[in-house]
Structures are given as structure tokens and as C-alpha cells.
Amino acid sequence: MFSLLSSAPARLCDGVTRREALTVGALGAAALGLPDLLRVRAAAPPKKPRACIILFLLGAPPQQETWDPKPDSPAEVRGDLGVIRTATPGLVIGETMTRTSRHTDKIAVLRAVATNDNAHSASGYYMTTGRPHAPMQVENAKPGAPNDWPSVGGVVRKFLQPGCPLPAAVTLPEQSANDGGLTWPGQDAGFLGRAADPWFINCEPESERFEVPTLTLPGDMPPARFDGRKGLLEALARAHLGGGAPAEPDAHVRRAFEMITSPVARRAFDLGAEGVKARDRYGRTRFGQSCLLARRLVEAGVPLVRVNWTRLPNCPNNGHWDTHTQNSLAMKKMMPALDAAYTALLEDLSDRGMLDDTLVVWMAEFGRTPKINGAGGRDHWGPVFSVALAGGGVQGGAVYGASDKLAAYPKDGRVTPQDLHATIYHVLGIPADAEIYDTVGRPLAVYRGEPVKAVLG
Template identity: 40%
Template structure:
């Protein structure tokens, strides 16, 4: 009976399909088989199909992008706050953003800006854990990141791993980006290699030159002939069976052309690749699109270098923004042209905001009081600015929006009920979301 309440729970009006199956399996509570079947069909009919198609791309600006120098400029503030950059108009009347983001300015109809963000924490590591899970960090528990929840709840699609992280710019020290108590199997598959490199090749997925698919398949056939020990013990060791299933999936990924093609950026028009930007971030954005097309449900495009304690403006102007702007904007345009934007949420955020007041090294330090999010796609209402920060972007001047709310909105759009309950390995129960608010203002 206790098991019935773990996983998804619903009140009497909305028993989930999974629960119905479990109830049916246990034959409890005097439900007749026809009643169970009826509830089951109702439950499945109630699950909208649109969720099945949905995917998420998170752009994680590790280090913490300056909110003032990107999507929440303060052109009227004194110079020590305003900084060196000017502003430009966008497709939205009256809305201005940093002058070094011309492509995003032209495409602000494809995402919304949240300017009343607040992020409570100003430490790296903890930021990765908090912002990517929607749970404030505690020393006793590693909460699952969004991708891990998506992997667990929605699972594999067309044989592709459900959760992929591009790049290594996620600090895992405090569990950032990981599955935490949900367990290893829901950790991201991490692609540390640079997709902009000519010899881009994924460790573990693509076969190296000297091992052909034939040879690999030969190996696997030999393995199948040798691997008979478990047949005698399988009944008693459940994880042996699970391991076999992962081997089959892994074999499919390694040998099927699909995964290989998804990672093969040479299939893309060089002109499009140029538009994304010939750098690790730009090509990661392009790769994220290809992965989503191939069936991956959640991609984290990690992009480091935003911890601009010194030379903030030089770093942003010369390196970070010229890569961010075309990469992010081209992804939105490209997704839209392919009809994928309606089903793909694209979320842009970083560790926290940065100090409004510029420091003596022409840098900005960590700032928990205010931050900015970009979000669009996947049924999110776009082309609007939500909330505002105060005159110096020090704190929200309208009701604050925190990452708990972003998480609730993501899960809502993906059809993952917010009262989904999980049990940690030590027996403690946790809800999927820390009482966030689904942001109605973002829903179409």
C-alpha cells in the first residue's frame, strides 16, 4: 500500500495511469477488472499527447552572467552601475537590451525575459545544484536536476539517451546537474568533447576508426555467446536484468546510424553552422537542436566563463556575447523554421546575477539579489518582459520569480505533475518541486 503513494500521486479525481496499473496489479480495494480498465483508459486519454513531443534545452551560463550587461540593462543608472555598454531597441516596442546582442534583439518575439528573478544564493557549485534542480541546497540531500527528473519520468525516445549535457561547464561538486537521490541511471550523458573541433567524436557513442561496426558487432556476438552466467542467477539479482537492458540500449546507440548521425555536424549546411557561430557554444546549440530532433528529451548546453570578477566588459564584449548572441538567436530561429520551437522549451540562465556596482577591477562580483531569465518555446508565451528589477537592478521591484517557479513551469509544460513524490535511497520522501508557482503569465 505504501508503494502506491510513491511516484505520482493524485487525488481522487485524477488517478494517474501508472497508479491505476499498480492498483490493478495488486487487485486492491475491490475494483473490478472492467473498472480498472476503464480508469486506465481514462487516465491515458487524460494525458495530452503534446507532452510526449516536448523537449527542453537549457543554456547554462556557468559562473553567472551579468544581468545588467545582457537582458536587464539600466541605461539611466549612473555609470558605475550602467557600465560601459549601451542599449539597442528590440522587436518589442519599448524594450531594450544590451547593444552587443543584436540577434537576440531581433528575435525577442521568440522568447520572454524575466527581470524579477531572485536567486538567494551567491556561491558557485551550490548555484549549479540549486538553479538546475529548483531546490535550495542542503548538505544532506542532492536533489535531482530537471534533466534527471525528465529522464526518469519521460524516459527514452527513439532509443536516444533522455538527458545529455554538452560541455563540462557544470560544477558537480554539490551535485549540480546530476540525478542526486534519483540514482545514477538518471545522470546526464556528458559530451565533454568540443563539437566545433574538426575531429569531433563522442567518447562512448561513436566508434573509433579502428573499430568498425562490423568488428563491434562481432564483439557483441561473441559477448552474447560467453555471457551465459547470469542466466543461472538472473531470477535473484534484479539489477543483472537491468544491466542487460542497458547493454542492449547502449549497443543500439553505438551501432545504429541514428545516434551517430545526430552527433554528426558535418551533415549541416556550412552556412547554417556559420550562423550558429564556429565556436564551442554555437556548435553546441546546433548539436542540441540535432539531438532534440533525434529524440533526446533534455539537453543542457553548458557554457562557462561568465564569472567576470575582473575585466567584465572586455570579456563580455570580446568573447562571451559575440558567441552567445548568434548561438542563442540562431537556435530559436532554426527551431522555429523546423517547426520544433512549439515543442522545445529553451531556457537561458546562470548561477546568479552580478553586482550592479562595478568593482575596482572593472568587474562585477556575485549577486544573489537579482537575476534574469530568458525562456521561450514549448508552449511558453513569448515576446514579453515579465517583472522588473529596481532602478539599479539590485532586487526585484515586482513580485520575485525564483528558480522554483521556473522548475514548476517546466514540469507543468512537460506534463509532470508537481505532486510527484520520490523516495530517496534512505527512505525519505521528496516532492519533485519545492512549492514553486507555475508561472501563468508564461502560459499561452
Template identity: 55%
Template structure:
């Protein structure tokens, strides 16, 4: 998994290609050049267009609600169920007659005409790591229901961002796929599988920027030149590194050609005002930043919009897991005190950030060409537990989609009266990945190749045809 804040791979990950930072420091004391950045950059992924569909989406923004959002208190309220099932929050009408959301999502309810809600999604997996892997890749974890699983074979299928990066390649100094504001991990700090390029190799890893977009002095250090490095000195250092690269290539055939593209991309990025500007949230009006909400999630949604405007194909926004999260119920993992946490910490940032994103994209004329997908790894149990929370439930939950050719104002599938199991229109994760790729212009049979060169279809799912116009 690629991470601009780490030089070593996560447990179970693949070793980084090329020399480490200590070796670079030995080679001429060049640490002032910021060589950790080019060491972590990727070569341009080979474009494999396959048989293109008529997909409308040029970009995709994935919003991942880490922890498992309760379907009953978000997109699939159950007002007629017993109190221990329906919870404290009742339904509210949406912009589409007959469709209701939970009352904690009033702004998203007004956007229902743009949304398609899948209410019968199921993984049948109740573990964060393995169910999350299934949702992020469209391939079930082997075995299922395994918690604290780490990346690595046999669970080495690439995440959607990696597939898109391989199919489209990079352009304009920025990668085709970006993750922010941090990676996904469990309470024991184990990193989930399904977040990197897997068997596609490090060249296709989505870039990971660990950051806090809501911080008052938010910036991405990797995109900021030191004050003592004017552009003409940067050019001189680029020429020096080119000479060094040629010397390294002459000494070892195994390293030949590995560093020049990475260094060129790093210098292009550092010297490009357009690339650096994409991450500058201070360029946005204060009122618009307030509209998104000053939460990490809200500002991450705004940053995602700026990145797709800058040419990034897929931006994956994870729910921010801050240091103040309760250990027994972090993020959306509401094992305890769910009623209070939904109202104070969870639903308002989701409602404000996602609704602002849809509004903003629509007003800018970008929604038709930008697919927005709100995912989670699973839902929550129909009944509350003894701690006032709900536990893991992969048997049915909801996913919301908008833009990119999706026909808004519709609900696809249904759960039963207690929100426990699909009653009609069951959807599996591979159907969601197939539909996302379809929107982006790639049929499910488009080929990618594993590390041994074997051709594999990008998805084994079926496109959800009712989703699209």
C-alpha cells in the same frame, strides 16, 4: 555524476554500481568490446506520468551561462543609472516596442517576440556552487553562500534533467536527458552539486558527454565503432557477453539483472546508425553551422537541436570552460575586465548561438514543442569593482525562456533602477522548475521517491502563470 570519460565518481558522489573496468579486463580480456560504455550506461528509468497537465513541450533545451551573466549588459540594461552602474554598453530596441536589451545582443533583440524575460529572479546566494545548486534543482543549498561545495547529502536533490529522465524514461537508444559539452566545476576543480540524479540514484543520472563540438574533427568516441569491428562481429560479441552475464548472475544474486539492460542499450546504440547520426554535425549544411557560430557554445546549441530531434527529452548545454579561460574571470564570472570580455568572448557567442537556435527551431516547426531556457547561477553587482569587473550578486538577475507554450514578447517582473533588487514580480528558482515541469506536462505535485521510498513533490514552487498562453 555520470561521465563517459571517468570510471570513478566525483568527490562526494556515490560509488558506481557493479565491477570496475579492471575487473572486466580480468574477466576474459574483453576490453576491445568497449565495456567502459555499458558499464556507464543506465537502465531505463521507470516512467511516472503523474497527473499530466496540458503542457505543450515535448522537449526542453537548457542553456546555462556558467559564471553568472551580468543582467545590466544582457537582458536588463539600465541606461538611466550612473556610469559605474550602467556600464559601457547602451540599450537597443527589440522586436517588441518598449522593451530593450543591451546593445551586445542585437540578434536576440530581433527574437524578442519569441522570448519571455524574467527580470526579477533571485536566489539571495552569492556563491557559485550553492546558488548554482539552487538554480539547477529548485531547492536552496544548505547552508547558503557556500563556495566549492561538492555533491552529496543533504544537498542531494536531483537536477532537472534527472527528474525528467525519471518521469519519462529512455527511448530509441538514447537517454531522456543529456548534458554537454562538459560538467560544471570551479577553479579548484571542485564539481558543483545539483548536476546529477542525487537521491534518485545513478539510474536517473543525465548522460554527460564531454566534447568540443566546434573542433574540426568533432566526434563522440563512445558512439564510433572501431574500424576492425564490423557489425557481424559486434553481434557475436553481444552473444558472448550475454553468456558471461548469465554466468555472473548465477554466481552472485546481487549482480543478477544489472548488466543485461546496460549491455543491450550499449550494443543497440553502437549498432544504431540513427543514434550515431544524432551526434554527426557534419550532416548539417555549412551555412547553418556558420549561422550558429563556430564557438563551442554555438555548436553545442546546434547539437542540442539534433538531439531533441532524435528523441532526447532534455538537453542541458553548459557554457564551455576552456583551458584558455582567465583564472581571475573565467567564463561569465567577470570579476575583471568585464567590458572587453563581454564584447570579445561572451556576448557574441551567446547572441549568435541562442538566436540561431530559436530561428532554427521555429523554421522547423519545433519551437512550439521545445521549451528553451537560458539560465545562470546569479547576476553581477550593480557597481563595478576596482578591477573593471562586477562581483557575485544573487539578489536579482534575468532568465530568458521561449517555446514550449511560453508566450513570447513579454517581460515579467522588474529590477530597481540600479539592477540591484527586485522591484516587482520576484521569481525564485523553484518557480522556474515548477514552470518548466508544467510546460513539459507535469504539475509540481507529481511524486518522485527518494532512496528510502518516501514520496516527494518534484517542485515546491508555483507555476509562473503569466509565462504561458
């Protein structure tokens, strides 16, 4: 029988277990606060908290050419690409995933994930918040109420920020957006407020001399001038509150100054410390180097990093996975970059003893249509698609759920975005009874799905 709980107790970023929090008594964790919880733990040795890296593949790779091929289906369904055997007996995946095929012993595949939404931004909102967009099937949906449920990163910052040396959730190297820069909803903290937003870093880590702008002082700004600006912001904050006691600057401004001056942050973003071979291993693409940066951020204590797919030059469909045309050619051109970055991340985490404590999620907003269209592509499809999980206590070499013979609808083991979020939060140690509050103070359950017990160790 599979257990809902892992063998090790789930811990928060500061190392406190949920069991320890419950022993505090009727006042609960929120009433007592972090210092009291730490005293409850007394002299118990600290244990490493878990983390999560989400690889969000903008546009959505086809399940038929990746995790759920149908080699015995009609030609218009299976396409013209073949399959490849894997390290897991009986499991085949798309033929372009050559490196990934050697690492399926670390991976659990969910083959019956569904949103039933065929719009990039609306279905993307569902996948990144665990709440369906209202209404569904809306393309180019804009952020904001009523669709302002917090993203995974917002929830993680709300619960796991205390004790973390850096922002507890980071998104890089760009936001998910439709062509034309139309940013999807569901990537911020929503009604939790701007202070809980994931730290968004627009960056180009593949650059020869990579620097994160917010961590670098302008060349014409001496340290004294920088300190003066910080003092000015603090004075403005006091004035805004009527000239009373010293006040903190805006949360975003305060965090920006902390990031600029933090040695931990500077070390985390120093990709030059990796060496040429290590960087080559991930691939010199923006996505590949972002995956390497994600590993460094997790190593520095960040519990949640989201890496968004970035458009590859000289590829069909504007270089993302929205393969309305030339699906096979797109797979051949783009999969090598994804295959290299994904497997390098798994290998690197494993080699460093971090994979058991780091959940890596391969996901997108939906899947692709069962049949190839007249342009040789596959269109949007929310009724069924695949998500892959690795590390974080997940049982590798597993497949949960199944689609029908055309990869069109769930056959068994259907997983909703709510269930996926429940699984992520379970791994991170955010308990099922955790609550957040909306703008009028009503308590709301963080998640209502069920962790996918069958793939949890």
C-alpha cells in the same frame, strides 16, 4: 486572465496526457503501467511531446549588460556599455546583444529571479535542482548527500524515459565546474540513482571531423569482438545474481551499447549532415555547435538537453562569464558567440516548426553585483538576476517582474528556482502532483514552486 494550463493538453514522451492518466481510475499511472495507459488512449491520434533546451551560462552574465540594463542609473551601476532597442516596443537590452534584439518577440524575460546565494557551486545547485544547497554560500561544494536532490535531467529521465529512442536527458559538451575541474553538485540524478543520470557527453562538436567517442567503435575492434564483449557483460550480470535467469547488464552499460548501435543516435550526432552554412550560422565555437547538436537531439526525440557554456580562448576571466575584471571587454569578446548561437537556435527551431514545442531557457547560477568594482568587473550576486524563456508555449515579447533602480533586489514579481523548475516541468507535462522516492522510500513532491503563469500561453 492568464491560464496555468496551455491550450493543448500536456503530454508525456509517449504521448499520454495527464488527463488520460487520471481517467484510468484509483490505481493510478504508476500501478497500471505504460501499456495500460496506451490502451486507455485507444485510437486517439498521437501528438508531438514538448522538449526543453537549457543553455546554462557558466559564471553568470551580468543582468545589467544583458536583460535588465539601467541606463538612467549612476555610472558605477550602469557601466560603460549602452543599450539597444528590440523587436518588443519599450524593451531595451544590452548593446552587445545585436541579434537577440531582433527576436524578443519570441522571448519572455524574468527580471526578478533570486537565489540569495553568492557561491557558484551552491547557487548552481539551487538553480539546477530547485532546492537550496545546505548550507548556502559554500564555494567548491562537492556532489553527494545531503545535497543530492536530482537535477532537472534526472527527473526527466525518471518520468519521460519510456518510449524515448535515446536517453531522455542529455548534458553536453562538458560538466559545469569551477576552475581546476571542481564539478558542481546537482548535475546528476542524486538519490534517484545512477540509472536516471542525464547522459553526459564530453565532446568537441566544433571539430572538423566530429565524433562522439561512445558512439564510435575503436578502429581495431571488429563487429564480432564487439558482440562478444556484450555477451560477456550479460554473463557477468547473470553470475552476479547467482547464475539464475538471464539478467540485464548495468543500466549505464546497456545504454552505452544501445547508443553505439543505434541508427537514431548516429543520425542525431551527424553534424556533417547540416552543411557548412547551417553550422556557420551557429558559430564555429564549442558552445555554438553544441547548441546545434541540442536541436538535432530534440529533433531525434530527446525531451531535455542541457548545453553548458564552455570557456572561450583569449578572453578575460578565463573565458567564462565570471566577470570579476574587465566586464565590458568580456561582454564585447564573448557575447558575439552567445548571441549567434542563441539566435540561430531560436531561428532554426522556428523555421522547422519546433519552437512552439521546445522551451529554450537562458539561465545561469546567479547575477552580478550592481556596482562596478575597482578592477572594472562585477562580482557574484544572488539577490536578483534575469532568466529568459522562449518557445514551448511561452508568450514572447513579455517581461515579468522587475528589479529596483540599481538591479540589486527584486521590486516585484520575484521568481525562485522552485518556480522556474515548476515552469519547466509544466511545459514538459510532468504534473504538479508527481512524486519521487528517496533512498528510504519516502514519497516526495517533485516540485513545490508555481509555474510563472503570466508568461505561459
